[in-house]
Amino acid sequence: MFQINDNYQKLPGSYLFSTIAKKVAAFSEANPDKSIIRLGIGDVTQPIAPAIIEAMHKAVDEMADAKTFRGYAPDLGYEFLRKAISENDYKARGCDIEADEIFVSDGAKSDSGNIQEIFSTDNRIAVCDPVYPVYVDSNVMAGRTGTYDTATGMWSNVIYMPCTRENNFVPEFPKETPDMIYLCLPNNPTGTTIKKAQLQEWVDYANKVGAVIIYDGAYEAYISEDDVAHSIYECEGAKTCAIELKSFSKNAGFTGVRLGYTVVPKELKCGGVSLHGMWARRHGTKFNGAPYIIQRAGEAVYSDAGKAQLKEQIAYYMKNASTIKAGLQEAGFEVYGGVNAPYIWLKTPGQMTSWEFFDYLLEKANVVGTPGSGFGPSGEGYFRLTAFGSYENTVAALERIKAL
Amino acid sequence: MFQINDNYQKLPGSYLFSTIAKKVAAFSEANPDKSIIRLGIGDVTQPIAPAIIEAMHKAVDEMADAKTFRGYAPDLGYEFLRKAISENDYKARGCDIEADEIFVSDGAKSDSGNIQEIFSTDNRIAVCDPVYPVYVDSNVMAGRTGTYDTATGMWSNVIYMPCTRENNFVPEFPKETPDMIYLCLPNNPTGTTIKKAQLQEWVDYANKVGAVIIYDGAYEAYISEDDVAHSIYECEGAKTCAIELKSFSKNAGFTGVRLGYTVVPKELKCGGVSLHGMWARRHGTKFNGAPYIIQRAGEAVYSDAGKAQLKEQIAYYMKNASTIKAGLQEAGFEVYGGVNAPYIWLKTPGQMTSWEFFDYLLEKANVVGTPGSGFGPSGEGYFRLTAFGSYENTVAALERIKAL
Numbered sequence: 077m078f079q080i081n082d083n084y085q086k087l088p089g090s091y092l093f094s095t096i097a098k099k100v101a102a103f104s105e106a107n108p109d110k111s112i113i114r115l116g117i118g119d120v121t122q123p124i125a126p127a128i129i130e131a132m133h134k135a136v137d138e139m140a141d142a143k144t145f146r147g148y149a150p151d152l153g154y155e156f157l158r159k160a161i162s163e164n165d166y167k168a169r170g171c172d173i174e175a176d177e178i179f180v181s182d183g184a185k186s187d188s189g190n191i192q193e194i195f196s197t198d199n200r201i202a203v204c205d206p207v208y209p210v211y212v213d214s215n216v217m218a219g220r221t222g223t224y225d226t227a228t229g230m231w232s233n234v235i236y237m238p239c240t241r242e243n244n245f246v247p248e249f250p251k252e253t254p255d256m257i258y259l260c261l262p263n264n265p266t267g268t269t270i271k272k273a274q275l276q277e278w279v280d281y282a283n284k285v286g287a288v289i290i291y292d293g294a295y296e297a298y299i300s301e302d303d304v305a306h307s308i309y310e311c312e313g314a315k316t317c318a319i320e321l322k323s324f325s326k327n328a329g330f331t332g333v334r335l336g337y338t339v340v341p342k343e344l345k346c347g348g349v350s351l352h353g354m355w356a357r358r359h360g361t362k363f364n365g366a367p368y369i370i371q372r373a374g375e376a377v378y379s380d381a382g383k384a385q386l387k388e389q390i391a392y393y394m395k396n397a398s399t400i401k402a403g404l405q406e407a408g409f410e411v412y413g414g415v416n417a418p419y420i421w422l423k424t425p426g427q428m429t430s431w432e433f434f435d436y437l438l439e440k441a442n443v444v445g446t447p448g449s450g451f452g453p454s455g456e457g458y459f460r461l462t463a464f465g466s467y468e469n470t471v472a473a474l475e476r477i478k479a480l
Numbered sequence: 481m482f483q484i485n486d487n488y489q490k491l492p493g494s495y496l497f498s499t500i501a502k503k504v505a506a507f508s509e510a511n512p513d514k515s516i517i518r519l520g521i522g523d524v525t526q527p528i529a530p531a532i533i534e535a536m537h538k539a540v541d542e543m544a545d546a547k548t549f550r551g552y553a554p555d556l557g558y559e560f561l562r563k564a565i566s567e568n569d570y571k572a573r574g575c576d577i578e579a580d581e582i583f584v585s586d587g588a589k590s591d592s593g594n595i596q597e598i599f600s601t602d603n604r605i606a607v608c609d610p611v612y613p614v615y616v617d618s619n620v621m622a623g624r625t626g627t628y629d630t631a632t633g634m635w636s637n638v639i640y641m642p643c644t645r646e647n648n649f650v651p652e653f654p655k656e657t658p659d660m661i662y663l664c665l666p667n668n669p670t671g672t673t674i675k676k677a678q679l680q681e682w683v684d685y686a687n688k689v690g691a692v693i694i695y696d697g698a699y700e701a702y703i704s705e706d707d708v709a710h711s712i713y714e715c716e717g718a719k720t721c722a723i724e725l726k727s728f729s730k731n732a733g734f735t736g737v738r739l740g741y742t743v744v745p746k747e748l749k750c751g752g753v754s755l756h757g758m759w760a761r762r763h764g765t766k767f768n769g770a771p772y773i774i775q776r777a778g779e780a781v782y783s784d785a786g787k788a789q790l791k792e793q794i795a796y797y798m799k800n801a802s803t804i805k806a807g808l809q810e811a812g813f814e815v816y817g818g819v820n821a822p823y824i825w826l827k828t829p830g831q832m833t834s835w836e837f838f839d840y841l842l843e844k845a846n847v848v849g850t851p852g853s854g855f856g857p858s859g860e861g862y863f864r865l866t867a868f869g870s871y872e873n874t875v876a877a878l879e880r881i882k883a884l
Contacts, residue, residue, distance in 0.1 A: 078600075080598060081599055084762075093764075094764050123543060124549070126544070129541075129543065132540045139536075139737070145733075145736075147736045148736060185767065186766060186767055189765055189767070193621065194488065195482060196485055199482050217766075255481065255483065256482055286482060329549075332543070333771055334771045346483060362593030362621075365736075365738065366586075369536070370771055
């Protein structure tokens with residue numbers, strides 16, 4: 077008689093964004109006359125840049141001709157894309173990451189969820205609190221997190237690193253020693269970054285205690301301040317302790333195009349075993365590459381035209397971020413983030429819980445945001461708005477909020 | 481101190497097709513003047529059909545305009561594609577599978593590897609021997625397979641169902657009771673199918689012993705004979721015991737386009753727990769959908785023009801299959817498959833092992849095939865050729881083989 081993976085039964089409720097989608101759908105059905113503005117899920121709204129569109133059309137045409145048709149891609153991604161990544165995202169920044177240390181994937185969500193597979197289920201994870209829910213959820217499914225306490229919203233075997241206004245939303249070294257440390261910087265949802273010197277301390281800490289850092293750099297393109305690292309490999313010693321995950325969703329609007337990559341340096345080892353080899357084996361066994369057309373789209377991100385067009389796109393979203401931040405401050409909210417990240421993190425007013433404020437904002441302003449508590453217990457009493465809407469919608473949403 | 485998933489260390493050698501690729505690359509480098517014909521990996525060579533190319537161009541253009549741009553896809557796939565699948569692949573064949581029982585993915589290799597995650601690591605798996613290596617390898621990584629015996633090439637905790645010429649390559653009910661049964665029909669690599677009545681016996685058996693069948697129907701489009709089921713859901717009771725995996729790689733040439741789907745019927749339960757809900761949770765947590773452009777390509781597979789064009793493509797490959805089969809028979813080989821499947825399975829001549837014959841064929845005829853032993857211990861002494869080359873290359877390869 078077959079049995080299921082019981083760990084799934086431990087997961088409370090559904091995935092955060094599925095819950096929000098259902099709540100919004102129900103409100104929308106009950107109030108068909110209301111125009112809802114979505115500043116909730118981190119989905120982009122600007123169309124794909126012309127240089128990338130052109131590259132995709134060209135690749136589609138190649139697939140139509142037997143002479144240029146491409147079947148199965150190389151296991152780890154096409155060389156043209158891996159080279160472009162290595163040169164632009166790493167070597168140009170002084171990071172010595174080679175093309176064959178880069179694994180192209182269908183997106184950072186898949187990589188965030190799958191990367192834990194190559195580690196022992198006995199490892200203890202540490203996460204920032206609040207943080208992107210996939211890190212904890214995928215570890216729950218694998219059985220690493222112990223039991224869930226509904227009163228505190230915490231897992232017995234997870235090391236939480238609270239990030240609240242009391243510590244400027246910056247994680248501190250945990251009292252207990254973790255085996256795997258998830259860091260997402262600039263942070264989702266708080267929009268926080270740390271200085272390169274602070275990141276170096278994390279790298280040194282990980283090398284000292286023998287922990288591996290899973291570094292999610294999905295929002296790197298939004299860094300506007302100096303002294304903030306664009307890759308963890310800017311820190312000395314990171315190649316022996318860190319895996320970096322990157323997405324094309326936020327720097328190039330690929331949420332519906334699907335592309336990402338993971339860097340596993342060859343120097344990263346456990347005993348004598350190369351994690352690079354393990355991840356290559358996982359890729360070779362359970363994945364068949366991102367579509368050729370999409371990998372060509374990724375290549376175009378690094379073309380001169382692509383870079384120029386995407387710089388404008390980022391500026392567009394960051395103008396939204398400033399608009400939200402200024403508007404909320406004007407309306408009397410306590411606001412964080414929005415400088416090096418497309419996320420604005422606000423303190424809910426009048427002791428409201430995160431979900432109470434979600435309902436309040438949806439009903440009174442018809443604006444959708446994301447409850448902070450959905451990102452972890454320390455997110456309770458906070459709320460996330462994203463800069464990924466259109467400028468017109470962003471301005472309209474803020475007008476409604478200011479009128480509350 | 482972090483630890484790795486030790487199960488990976490148990491895997492002998494690398495993934496089969498990676499090994500072949502390396503051997504061929506080495507031969508090619510040493511013999512730059514030789515023209516190699518690849519009938520090894522199951523990769524297609526015909527270009528994507530015009531109706532699908534047109535759909536992709538249209539979708540690319542939609543992504544270029546803010547009014548038609550699509551971001552994150554619905555968790556389980558776009559409704560337009562799931563409806564087309566439900567209607568064409570199921571309802572048209574009398575199978576009551578609804579659109580919301582279909583989960584769109586980036587390909588059947590991912591699904592084949594990932595589906596085991598929702599089951600207990602205590603489950604015991606049964607596999608046809610020989611078979612597609614991903615079933616066993618992904619279970620090794622999860623720790624279900626026990627220890628590997630290098631002498632026999634077998635795992636201590638896997639139930640093997642030998643498929644050899646002695647039983648016409650048809651699996652028999654195993655003596656020990658399995659929890660999870662992997663069936664791939666038409667089979668990769670032997671090209672075998674079973675009659676619908678025989679498949680019904682497997683469904684009855686699974687329901688009786690409480691096993692779940694993971695049914696891989698990747699080669700369904702190649703079925704040419706009557707009385708062979710195109711879906712396991714043609715059998716009565718399959719919805720309470722079977723998950724079906726489907727690919728667009730072989731029916732529409734999507735090996736480099738990447739699209740597949742998995743059916744988890746709502747009636748499939750373990751105790752009171754719905755496997756549909758578990759797989760939905762897995763999708764929602766570790767996957768962000770197949771690209772919009774590619775889902776539109778999938779939809780075009782089911783258009784009238786798409787269907788007509790793909791029928792021709794299948795006929796093209798099946799003509800290759802006949803050519804290989806007839807040529808090998810003429811050359812005195814013992815040959816199987818090739819009637820309901822794009823694979824030809826041959827007995828190696830003169831007591832050669834599978835890898836010996838691989839080297840022999842590569843060196844003497846410059847033709848690449850796949851060693852049967854790579855698919856499991858009972859594949860030793862056999863060899864796979866695929867019908868996915870061009871007709872010209874297929875004819876040329878057979879001329880070379882006949883001249884040996």
